Amino acid sequence: MTMMKSPLSMSILMDRGPQLSSDVEIVTRFRDRLHRTNYGEVGRRARQLANALRSLGVTPGDRIASFGWNTHRHLELYYAVPSMGAILHTLNLRLSPADLEYIINHAEDRIIFIDEDLLPLLERLAGKMPTVKQVVVMSNTGEFKTVLEPALDYETLLAAESAEYTWPDLDENTPMGLCYTSGTTGKPKGVLYTHRSNYLHTITGSLPELLGLDRQATVLAVVPMFHANAWGMPFTALMLGIKQVYPGAMMDGASICQLIQDEKVTFTAGVPTIWLGVMNELRNNPGKYDLSSLRTMVCGGSAPPRALIDWFETNLGVEFIQAWGMTETSPLGTVSRLKPHMLEWPRERQLDVKQRAGMSAPGLELRILDAVNKEVPHDGVSMGRLLIRGPWIASSYYREEPTEDKFPDGWLDTGDVATIDAEGYMSIADRSKDLIKSGGEWISSVDLENAIMAIPGVAEAAVIAVFHPKWQERPLACVVTRPGTTLSKEEIITQLEKQFAKWWMPDEIVFIETIPKTSVGKFDKKVLRQQFADFELPG
Numbered sequence: 001m002t003m004m005k006s007p008l009s010m011s012i013l014m015d016r017g018p019q020l021s022s023d024v025e026i027v028t029r030f031r032d033r034l035h036r037t038n039y040g041e042v043g044r045r046a047r048q049l050a051n052a053l054r055s056l057g058v059t060p061g062d063r064i065a066s067f068g069w070n071t072h073r074h075l076e077l078y079y080a081v082p083s084m085g086a087i088l089h090t091l092n093l094r095l096s097p098a099d100l101e102y103i104i105n106h107a108e109d110r111i112i113f114i115d116e117d118l119l120p121l122l123e124r125l126a127g128k129m130p131t132v133k134q135v136v137v138m139s140n141t142g143e144f145k146t147v148l149e150p151a152l153d154y155e156t157l158l159a160a161e162s163a164e165y166t167w168p169d170l171d172e173n174t175p176m177g178l179c180y181t182s183g184t185t186g187k188p189k190g191v192l193y194t195h196r197s198n199y200l201h202t203i204t205g206s207l208p209e210l211l212g213l214d215r216q217a218t219v220l221a222v223v224p225m226f227h228a229n230a231w232g233m234p235f236t237a238l239m240l241g242i243k244q245v246y247p248g249a250m251m252d253g254a255s256i257c258q259l260i261q262d263e264k265v266t267f268t269a270g271v272p273t274i275w276l277g278v279m280n281e282l283r284n285n286p287g288k289y290d291l292s293s294l295r296t297m298v299c300g301g302s303a304p305p306r307a308l309i310d311w312f313e314t315n316l317g318v319e320f321i322q323a324w325g326m327t328e329t330s331p332l333g334t335v336s337r338l339k340p341h342m343l344e345w346p347r348e349r350q351l352d353v354k355q356r357a358g359m360s361a362p363g364l365e366l367r368i369l370d371a372v373n374k375e376v377p378h379d380g381v382s383m384g385r386l387l388i389r390g391p392w393i394a395s396s397y398y399r400e401e402p403t404e405d406k407f408p409d410g411w412l413d414t415g416d417v418a419t420i421d422a423e424g425y426m427s428i429a430d431r432s433k434d435l436i437k438s439g440g441e442w443i444s445s446v447d448l449e450n451a452i453m454a455i456p457g458v459a460e461a462a463v464i465a466v467f468h469p470k471w472q473e474r475p476l477a478c479v480v481t482r483p484g485t486t487l488s489k490e491e492i493i494t495q496l497e498k499q500f501a502k503w504w505m506p507d508e509i510v511f512i513e514t515i516p517k518t519s520v521g522k523f524d525k526k527v528l529r530q531q532f533a534d535f536e537l538p539g
Helices: 010-014 015-021 041-054 072-083 097-107 116-122 153-157 195-205 228-240 252-261 272-284 306-316 341-346 349-353 447-454 488-495 523-531
Strands: 025-029 034-038 065-068 087-090 111-115 134-138 152-155 174-178 190-194 218-221 244-246 267-272 296-301 317-323 332-336 366-368 386-390 412-418 426-431 437-438 441-443 458-468 474-480 508-511
Touching: 010 015, 010 072, 010 228, 015 041, 015 228, 025 072, 034 041, 034 447, 034 458, 041 072, 041 153, 065 072, 065 097, 065 116, 072 134, 072 174, 072 228, 072 244, 087 228, 097 174, 097 190, 111 116, 116 134, 116 412, 134 458, 152 153, 174 195, 174 228, 190 195, 190 244, 195 228, 195 332, 218 228, 218 252, 228 317, 244 252, 244 267, 252 272, 272 306, 272 458, 296 306, 306 317, 306 332, 306 447, 306 523, 317 349, 366 412, 426 447, 437 458, 437 474, 447 458, 447 474, 447 488, 458 523
Parallel strands: 025 244, 065 087, 065 111, 087 174, 111 134, 134 152, 218 244, 218 267, 267 296, 296 317, 474 508
Antiparallel strands: 025 034, 174 190, 317 332, 366 386, 386 412, 412 426, 437 441, 458 474
8 A cells, every 4th residue: 555645735734724723813013003813814815815816817827926014915925826826926125126127027927916015116117017917005995006007906806706715736846936035146046936845844844843833832923924935934823823923014123022022922033133123122121021921032044143142042031043044945944952961051052052053954954065075074163065955945046957056966055154063053154255265264254243243332243355465355344333332443352352363353343333234134245345345454
């Protein structure tokens, strides 16, 4: 005998929430109010949406774009579009107009669903999107004006449709999602997710040793739904029937703290810049918020400073989990949680582990290769190119043939330089383009940044390479201080000298008002490198 050949279809997983937890709440924060619905209603509305899409002529394989914040309507798009056999293309609302125009036309999007307050961003592309036949505005009032046409109101569209819809039987290799990289170098590249890849990613991501979500959780997804599937959390929550809280456009520190308090959030996830904002809000307003419900914070997108991890765990009693991944990895690649024998270790040694990107998710394989493609020792020191493969890792880019440099021998070359220690924990030393090559030796900008951000009075820090006539490149530290703080270059250098060899030390420290951010909230070093392209180091 053999097993049934049941396809790994995401509609089966997403239907579990409405079927088994129909009364569980889904909360969205709009600027003027909270909107409350539940899984039963979202399940009905997803089928109304599927009927509406069919009425608009959508067929399997069509690309349907979303241009929106984290809301219950965006969740309905996550649910309905893939389940009916179409492909949800989440548009990154922080991309430049040129990149946005490029990816809409490259994907050949047929319909764009857009939040009303984002209309001005898309209206700049009016007349430049030839494949887009319909715009649907996700409005709270239905009273919107736009130069984009034809334009329909989301709620009116759904109200005209039946909630009866049978999801088709789909091959598990059917594409269901499309997300483009943020285009920090060259044009953005598309990554096409399948039902099979997302099914396995969703099941694996809920394992206790990874994110460990369960029905008792209340989840606040701060990571954007417009990029990398919001790290898969909407799918996991739909599968388990977990209470979800969406922040909409309100992602400042005060708004996040208020939502955690009022909705008794237990689990949240976002990028380091979000958590830096939350930490500063709590520091500036001691005793204002009751965040005692919070148990777990996940941080990804870039390495969180050691001081940030320690602050949240010490002051809020939460477990702060670092995770690593990319658009190309769906995105979960590694998660850093302590092994049982590490629970007895001294605090500083535990932080050494928590500062690493973590162990690979079950089903994935990691390799670290040197310049001649030989594997480096897993000693936590030897650095090399990070490669990854597995069932939810991209094997090529959308509408491109795989290249040997990016997809060598069936692996994905991540573009990161990393180490792996004897316990199996991977650590990102740097993006290959952000490493500083000084006199033939490599300096990790990430390590320097984390050390600087651990210094009291520092709000943010980014380290870039600048030209040096003798050493080729040397580190320049760009530092943002906390309001009301006085901090000198000499104080920063004194602290760094305790941790780093002399040749690692920044040649100069400049104080700036803010560090530019990418479309997904990372420090945008490309902009900093342009800003300081002609900077002359002292001496």
